[in-house]
Amino acid sequence: MSLVYNEEQQQLDDSAREFLADRSPVSEQRRLRDEQQAEGFDAKLWQQMLEYGWGGIALPEAYGGLEFGFQGFAPVFEHIGRNMVASPLLTSIVLCASLVNDLGSEQQREEILTELIEGKRRLALAVQGQDRFRADNFDVQITDTKQGFVLDAQDLWVPDANHVDGLLVAGQLPSGDVALFIVDADTPGVAIEPLHLLDARNHARVSLTQVQVSAAERIGTGDIQAQLELAFDRATACVAAELMGATAAMFDMTIEYLKTRTQFGTTIGSFQALQHRAAWMLADVELARSALMAGFEALENESCSVEQRQQLVSLAKWKVGETAHKVSREAVQMHGGIGVTDELDLGFYLKRSRVAQILFGDSDYHCERYGKIAQQLSAEIE
Incomplete structure (x- = not known):
């Protein structure tokens, strides 16, 4: 095991340190909290972070990524923590973009990954309620229909879901298999309510009531x-x-x-x-x-x-x-x-x-x- 950053990580470490200390000191996060911005982060800063290539750190070059691997996120997130920076990098990129890249069809990857990397779309992952975290626990129920699928869930805790463009929703089919769907935030039956936690960040309570999705909105199959x-x-x-x-x-x-x-x-x-x-x-x-x-x-x-x-x-x-x-x-x-x-x-x-x-x-x-x-x-x- 190496206890020092490799060359690519060191470059990211240097750029993240200088960029965030200059553009997003802790005082900026205080401003966001005091102004109670609905998105919970500075949209201009988020776009600048994407222009630095952080959205594509671990994603393939074919879709605009840097293909540095997930180790590249280590120095970036450490400086995010040092400066108390609020951003959807964790939810929209590390979680949602990686799932689309691993599970999506070629068409889905070309369409969704490019938009996520460029900041034209923002997604959040909806899986579990507010109980203790369990990687194998799903609070979303999925029903098969002739037209596609129906999703139901109440009180899901979803970081960065306020004012999001869409949700990646994971749940269990009647067979017990796990399925993943992309759902637009304005789909009928989707309710997103701000959830106020200690850190004053963008957290939301999401409910899905008879939300209908088509088979084309399913991301991946198999395990x-x-x-x-x-x-x-x-x-x-x-x-x-x-x-x-x-x-x-x-x-x-x-x-x-x-x-x-x-x-x-x-x-x-x-x-x-x-x-x-x-x-x-x-x-x-x-x-x-x-x-x-x-x-x-x-x-x-x-x-x-x-x-x-x-x-x-x-x-x-x-x-x-x-x-x-x-x-x-x-x-x-x-x-x-x-x-x-x-x-x-x-x-x-x-x-x-x-x-x-x-x-x-x-x-x-x-x-x-x-x-x-x-x-x-x-x-x-x-």
């Missing part, structure tokens, strides 16, 4: 479940990278505060007890980064089995999530009461981190998944 689980693993790794960036930013803020805050005539960073706590935070941050890079590498390593990939991605999300929890808690304590107020950026990072920790599975889920796979592999060896 859809396996491709969905792969897409979830990709999204999980990207959320972990964003969380890694936010955690690193909170750590840096805390170290700077220890160097400048004075108490009893000296900087509090000179107190040995706080030095020890800072050292433990640094150790956890570096361990989390190692786990994260291993998870991204597993997404691209053809020698990795599905089980190994799932374990490494779960390890990354668990370790980064636990580190985020520890660093944010320590940061607030070291800053004192002001740490949880809106006056400091720290509180802003804290709120986003808590939501990111549960996206695509919290620590309990990923510990459980890792353990189950370990038991299965152990049983096979015996």
